[in-house]
Amino acid sequence: xxxxxxxxxxxxxxLSQTFNPTLTIIIEMVIAGVAVIGLFAGLGLVLVxxxxxxxxxxxxxxxxxxxxxxxxxxxxxxxLKLLVKEGLTPTGADKLxxxxxxxxxxxxxxxLMAPIAFAKDFQLWDLNIGxxxxxxxxxxxxxxxxxxxxxxxxxxxxxxxxxxxxxxVSYELSAGLSVLSIVVLTGSLRVSDIIQSxxxxxxxxxxxxxxxxxxxxxxxxxxxxxxxxxxDLAEAESELTAGFHTEYSGMKFALFFLAEYVNVFIVCAIxxxxxxxxxxxxxxxxxxxxxxxxDYIPSSLWFFGKTFFLIFVxxxxxxTFPRLRIDQLLNLEWxxxxxxxxxxxxxxxxxxxxxxxx
Amino acid sequence: xxxTQIIFWILSVVALFSALMVITAxxxxxSVLWLIATFFSISGHYILLNAQFLAIVxxxxxxxxxxxxxxxxxxxxxxxxxxxxxxxxxxxxxxAVSGGSLLLVLVAALRDTDLKHEHALVNEGNIGLIQNLGxxxxxxxxxxxxxxxxxxxxAMVGAVVIGKxx
Numbered sequence: 001x002x003x004x005x006x007x008x009x010x011x012x013x014x015l016s017q018t019f020n021p022t023l024t025i026i027i028e029m030v031i032a033g034v035a036v037i038g039l040f041a042g043l044g045l046v047l048v049x050x051x052x053x054x055x056x057x058x059x060x061x062x063x064x065x066x067x068x069x070x071x072x073x074x075x076x077x078x079x080l081k082l083l084v085k086e087g088l089t090p091t092g093a094d095k096l097x098x099x100x101x102x103x104x105x106x107x108x109x110x111x112l113m114a115p116i117a118f119a120k121d122f123q124l125w126d127l128n129i130g131x132x133x134x135x136x137x138x139x140x141x142x143x144x145x146x147x148x149x150x151x152x153x154x155x156x157x158x159x160x161x162x163x164x165x166x167x168x169v170s171y172e173l174s175a176g177l178s179v180l181s182i183v184v185l186t187g188s189l190r191v192s193d194i195i196q197s198x199x200x201x202x203x204x205x206x207x208x209x210x211x212x213x214x215x216x217x218x219x220x221x222x223x224x225x226x227x228x229x230x231x232d233l234a235e236a237e238s239e240l241t242a243g244f245h246t247e248y249s250g251m252k253f254a255l256f257f258l259a260e261y262v263n264v265f266i267v268c269a270i271x272x273x274x275x276x277x278x279x280x281x282x283x284x285x286x287x288x289x290x291x292x293x294x295d296y297i298p299s300s301l302w303f304f305g306k307t308f309f310l311i312f313v314x315x316x317x318x319x320t321f322p323r324l325r326i327d328q329l330l331n332l333e334w335x336x337x338x339x340x341x342x343x344x345x346x347x348x349x350x351x352x353x354x355x356x357x358x
Numbered sequence: 359x360x361x362t363q364i365i366f367w368i369l370s371v372v373a374l375f376s377a378l379m380v381i382t383a384x385x386x387x388x389s390v391l392w393l394i395a396t397f398f399s400i401s402g403h404y405i406l407l408n409a410q411f412l413a414i415v416x417x418x419x420x421x422x423x424x425x426x427x428x429x430x431x432x433x434x435x436x437x438x439x440x441x442x443x444x445x446x447x448x449x450x451x452x453x454a455v456s457g458g459s460l461l462l463v464l465v466a467a468l469r470d471t472d473l474k475h476e477h478a479l480v481n482e483g484n485i486g487l488i489q490n491l492g493x494x495x496x497x498x499x500x501x502x503x504x505x506x507x508x509x510x511x512x513a514m515v516g517a518v519v520i521g522k523x524x
Contacts, residue, residue, distance in 0.1 A: 136414045139422035150433045
């Protein structure tokens with residue numbers, strides 16, 4: 001049957017028959033890079049229109065409806081507009097860092113694609129610390145934001161960057177702890193092992209209440225880490241005009257925008273992998289017939305379905321909750337989420353040792 | 359030259375160049391950013407040696423946490439070329455002497471290493487993998503490891519307590 005792993009294997013076989021090993025690796029790297037860029041552009045277009053449609057649906061209006069059928073090509077038109085716009089660089093700005101920052105944001109988001117399993121046996125790099133890799137690289141995002149904020153030579157930008165730095169650094173802790181709780185249950189940091197361990201049931205069902213708590217903390221923490229409402233203090237429009245990207249225009253602004261959406265996709269993909277079984281189909285105990293029907297749905301559809309469900313949840317947050325104040329935001333992390341997730345990690349460890357999970 | 363060697367040379371050149379730029383850059387923000395580049399290329403070397411856990415921890419701890427803190431402080435203080443204080447000549451001399459002595463010690467230590475019989479385990483060694491590292495930490499070095507983790511926990515609790523005071 002047609003599958004992602006089948007395609008990648010046949011490409012690999014053909015390349016290794018035609019070229020020598022070094023050239024094969026280089027060509028495969030180029031193919032992977034092009035594929036990631038393509039996925040990037042596709043995700044940007046899809047997620048922007050999805051966000052606008054979801055917000056319209058929540059606010060009982062139509063949303064974009066002029067370009068294409070039901071306004072589906074709106075984000076394509078927006079991209080075209082941003083491409084032809086002039087990219088201004090303020091006179092007082094630090095030219096190099098100002099122009100470099102959006103690209104760093106993009107590169108970080110691209111690096112994060114490496115350990116994600118998009119379908120069965122379809123992964124760029126199945127390294128033995130995949131989950132840790134994601135949390136390490138996603139902490140690099142803050143450097144691009146700080147660079148952008150400082151180089152803009154604008155006090156709104158600097159304030160936004162500082163807030164975002166404080167926010168990302170502190171919410172990383174509870175995100176990391178909730179990721180660790182699944183790592184404790186699985187006993188491995190490798191993404192493929194984590195997915196394999198959920199073959200007989202996803203962790204959110206197998207792990208009882210502690211896994212659910214870890215899931216909720218994870219979703220809250222990653223919403224804050226990706227700087228999205230209700231935690232979007234880095235770009236709080238009413239106080240800071242646009243936060244760290246106040247001075248950006250044209251394609252450089254679009255790159256920041258794209259990086260934000262791709263980051264949302266990535267954290268949701270990680271959440272789906274850890275808690276909802278990645279590409280594993282949904283199985284119920286001994287219902288052989290039901291399980292068999294579920295197995296017929298392709299693994300890539302399962303993965304993207306779960307990921308887009310989580311993305312929808314995060315968008316739902318954005319259009320439901322009002323924005324927090326900076327002190328409320330830091331209180332939430334340090335006084336509530338961090339203690340809860342630490343106790344929760346202890347509970348999960350006890351559960352894993354006593355084998356209370358299924 | 360296979361692909362590992364090509365990557366090794368690129369990483370080494372990047373590491374040395376960015377390390378040099380750390381000390382020659384006039385602007386402290388640039389220094390910090392070059393230091394982050396240095397850490398990244400060193401992490402690349404770790405990955406070549408199949409020590410993926412060390413590579414990632416290097417990125418998390420140094421590039422992710424400590425350097426962000428540095429950037430924070432430097433940006434908040436707004437250190438610039440103009441506001442850099444003129445250092446006393448004696449201070450510069452002291453710096454040169456202490457740095458020179460460190461270099462001397464390092465060269466003396468490295469001179470005695472037996473390079474001919476040591477081979478870097480590229481892509482096959484598993485000393486840096488998380489499983490072996492964890493076993494080593496929890497068997498040979500249990501007490502120091504536990505003490506340092508208690509220290510970190512107390513630092514975290516301390517931060518929460520200080521935050522709760524107001």
